Amino acid sequence: xxxxxxxxxxxxxxFPEVGMxxxxxxxxxxxxxxxxxxxxxxxQPAFNSGFSSEARDLAKRFIAIFENSEYVVAPSxxxxxxxxxxxxxxxxxxxxxxxRAESLASRTYEFTEFVVNVLGVEDVGAAxxxxxxxHQSCHLLRELNVRTEPQRLLRSVKGIELVELERAEACCGFxxxxxxxxxxxxxxxxQDKLDSIEKSGAAVVVASDVGCLMHIAGGLSRQSAAAxxxxxxxxxxxxx
Amino acid sequence: xxxxxxxxxxDSTVAVQNKTLQTxxxxxxxxxxxxxxxxxxxxxxxxxxxxxxxxxEETIGNLDSYLTQLEExxxxxxxxxxxxxxxxxARAIVLELARxxxxxxxxxxxxxxxxxxxxxxxxxxxxxxxxxxxxGEYIVQLAHEKPSHILxxxxxxxxxxxxxxxxxxxxxxxxxxxxxxxxxxxxxxxxKFLTADMGVTGAxxxxxxxxxxxxxxxxxxxxxxxxxxxxxVALMGIEKLVPSLDDLAVFLKILARSAxxxxxxxxxxxxxxxxxxxxxxxxxxxxxxxLDNGRTRILADEEMRESLYCLRxxxxxxxxxxxxxxxxxxxxxxxxxxxxxxxxPAFAGLEKSKDLPFASTLCGACREICPVRIDIPRILLKLxxxxxxxxxxxxxPPLLEKVAIKLWAFAxxxxxxxxxxxxxxxxLQGPLLEDGKLKRLPFTLGGWTQNRDFPxxxxxxxxxxxxxxx
Numbered sequence: 001x002x003x004x005x006x007x008x009x010x011x012x013x014x015f016p017e018v019g020m021x022x023x024x025x026x027x028x029x030x031x032x033x034x035x036x037x038x039x040x041x042x043x044q045p046a047f048n049s050g051f052s053s054e055a056r057d058l059a060k061r062f063i064a065i066f067e068n069s070e071y072v073v074a075p076s077x078x079x080x081x082x083x084x085x086x087x088x089x090x091x092x093x094x095x096x097x098x099x100r101a102e103s104l105a106s107r108t109y110e111f112t113e114f115v116v117n118v119l120g121v122e123d124v125g126a127a128x129x130x131x132x133x134x135h136q137s138c139h140l141l142r143e144l145n146v147r148t149e150p151q152r153l154l155r156s157v158k159g160i161e162l163v164e165l166e167r168a169e170a171c172c173g174f175x176x177x178x179x180x181x182x183x184x185x186x187x188x189x190x191q192d193k194l195d196s197i198e199k200s201g202a203a204v205v206v207a208s209d210v211g212c213l214m215h216i217a218g219g220l221s222r223q224s225a226a227a228x229x230x231x232x233x234x235x236x237x238x239x240x
Numbered sequence: 241x242x243x244x245x246x247x248x249x250x251d252s253t254v255a256v257q258n259k260t261l262q263t264x265x266x267x268x269x270x271x272x273x274x275x276x277x278x279x280x281x282x283x284x285x286x287x288x289x290x291x292x293x294x295x296x297e298e299t300i301g302n303l304d305s306y307l308t309q310l311e312e313x314x315x316x317x318x319x320x321x322x323x324x325x326x327x328x329x330a331r332a333i334v335l336e337l338a339r340x341x342x343x344x345x346x347x348x349x350x351x352x353x354x355x356x357x358x359x360x361x362x363x364x365x366x367x368x369x370x371x372x373x374x375x376g377e378y379i380v381q382l383a384h385e386k387p388s389h390i391l392x393x394x395x396x397x398x399x400x401x402x403x404x405x406x407x408x409x410x411x412x413x414x415x416x417x418x419x420x421x422x423x424x425x426x427x428x429x430x431x432k433f434l435t436a437d438m439g440v441t442g443a444x445x446x447x448x449x450x451x452x453x454x455x456x457x458x459x460x461x462x463x464x465x466x467x468x469x470x471x472x473v474a475l476m477g478i479e480k481l482v483p484s485l486d487d488l489a490v491f492l493k494i495l496a497r498s499a500x501x502x503x504x505x506x507x508x509x510x511x512x513x514x515x516x517x518x519x520x521x522x523x524x525x526x527x528x529x530x531l532d533n534g535r536t537r538i539l540a541d542e543e544m545r546e547s548l549y550c551l552r553x554x555x556x557x558x559x560x561x562x563x564x565x566x567x568x569x570x571x572x573x574x575x576x577x578x579x580x581x582x583x584x585p586a587f588a589g590l591e592k593s594k595d596l597p598f599a600s601t602l603c604g605a606c607r608e609i610c611p612v613r614i615d616i617p618r619i620l621l622k623l624x625x626x627x628x629x630x631x632x633x634x635x636x637p638p639l640l641e642k643v644a645i646k647l648w649a650f651a652x653x654x655x656x657x658x659x660x661x662x663x664x665x666x667x668l669q670g671p672l673l674e675d676g677k678l679k680r681l682p683f684t685l686g687g688w689t690q691n692r693d694f695p696x697x698x699x700x701x702x703x704x705x706x707x708x709x710x
Contacts, residue, residue, distance in 0.1 A: 013662040013666070014696075015698065019705075037706075041652040050637075051649070173601060178601050179688055182249070185599065188565040222692050
């Protein structure tokens with residue numbers, strides 16, 4: 001099985017260790033991994049800002065780079081939903097590109113759903129000792145409808161103590177450029193998330209999106225909170 | 241429709257810092273908890289939502305014939321139907337009815353459409369007393385404010401606020417408990433009901449097949465407004481139709497569950513025509529004003545159309561992370577929250593409400609809870625695109641933003657430039673880091689570091705690690 005990594009800009013440039021964890025996990029589970037080096041950004045920031053024609057240009061570029069891949073896997077629910085849900089919508093009025101977008105969409109997966117639903121694995125052989133809380137990221141939940149896969153993977157981790165976050169399915173307030181344009185609202189929403197993390201007693205918060213994680217981490221460190229963040233792939237890559 | 245959304249940034253900033261408001265807004269999650277429990281135990285809950293959406297699709301898709309059918313039936317039952325293209329026309333119709341019938345006092349049921357057209361202001365200007373009779377609306381009216389929530393208009397007010405308000409406006413001091421305040425309000429309102437000449441209500445539904453207007457409430461004030469005064473005037477947006485009573489049953493099962501977490505509201509009134517000879521109660525005259533006020537424009541836009549399916553239940557407000565932080569007033573429109581962020585621009589123009597579609601994380605909680613599954617995030621994206629592409633009233637984003645996005649998109653089309661865009665700052669960031677984080681970012685990015693640290697760029701990118709490994 002051949003998997004092309006869609007690494008996402010944030011992982012590529014800010015959190016490469018998340019990408020390395022994904023690579024080692026996928027290899028451990030028997031996949032052959034490649035990284036198309038021409039990839040850049042999927043265009044989501046432009047799309048979410050309303051600049052559809054710029055987003056369309058980047059989508060075409062992305063489709064051309066990945067369309068010969070057997071599977072495309074990304075460590076992000078948000079970037080995956082851009083490709084899987086929004087690319088076909090962007091080409092609603094362009095039958096040729098729409099077909100190419102649909103075809104790529106049908107082979108594009110977020111990392112945890114790929115492991116559970118395509119590879120059929122829940123126990124990846126990970127071990128981790130500590131109190132861990134899962135933050136459910138919005139696009140993974142409500143655009144891709146991936147609801148239980150991250151928990152199922154975490155439950156199989158040896159030694160883990162999973163704690164519930166109150167309102168685990170509530171947004172952390174990131175929202176891409178929203179976080180910069182409306183920092184007061186974004187920060188206000190984040191505060192509720194930080195409070196629920198503190199209440200849960202978790203030492204580590206995991207999520208499937210580094211976007212949410214960098215937002216939560218930014219709040220935790222600004223307030224000198226004890227908890228830290230980790231991408232779910234990093235936790236699942238840990239072995240004892 | 242009057243909107244005041246241009247000061248959204250300032251107003252929402254004040255709201256986020258308002259501790260009382262923050263405490264009050266937390267109350268709303270209680271509605272969601274009850275709503276979720278009720279839907280979980282309703283065996284066909286999800287199917288009912290699908291069915292409700294289908295009925296709305298069918299009705300909105302054939303609105304012309306259903307509206308004609310409703311009109312014929314209302315007239316057959318002795319009522320009068322008035323058509324209003326705009327809020328102005330609707331107000332003029334009510335004023336003319338009041339003048340003709342020598343109306344001095346109007347009792348008002350809670351109704352979003354009368355808020356939309358600012359009927360109270362028009363009545364007051366004409367020297368007619370208009371009294372809101374829903375407790376929340378009564379409080380908001382006494383305070384000379386606008387409702388801050390579709391369902392719970394005074395949710396922003398604490399018990400203490402209301403006690404002070406009653407002392408100030410009604411001269412009854414030292415009220416402590418909600419029950420005491422309710423007794424005071426009820427007594428005042430009872431006098432108004434008994435002496436009012438006209439009752440004005442909205443309409444939750446209009447049933448085309450029977451000519452019935454349906455009103456859903458918990459306090460009984462709407463039923464009094466429709467039965468005690470001589471004249472009942474109901475205002476209804478053109479989108480409020482359902483074809484038949486069977487269809488109505490579907491909506492009644494999901495409306496109260498979604499709105500207030502109740503299986504059924506305390507009162508559901510079905511008004512079918514004016515009082516007929518030999519009947520003991522009901523208004524002698526019944527008028528139905530059917531209002532467009534921008535709705536046909538929404539109807540004509542395929543991507544916007546489903547916003548007309550809205551039942552005004554308020555469930556999307558209760559789950560919205562943004563509404564939960566800023567409350568309703570910051571939106572500057574009587575329609576606040578997620579649904580307000582899509583219909584306010586449609587009613588009043590995007591140039592007057594440009595922040596509303598952007599002030600969302602697109603988390604999708606609104607779509608998930610909406611009883612008729614309106615795809616609010618998709619419509620927000622459509623409005624953002626209309627704005628960016630200057631489709632709306634020749635307004636659009638500032639040149640600087642356009643240039644920035646175009647430059648960024650250019651960079652992203654070339655992997656070498658893409659890499660440089662990140663690697664150059666990665667090379668230069670060293671002196672700015674504190675504990676490995678950026679505590680202060682320049683320009684617009686500074687919004688982030690107001691209240692959060694920003695991660696440092698990695699010393700090496702993933703792509704460079706990957707090529708080394710190979």
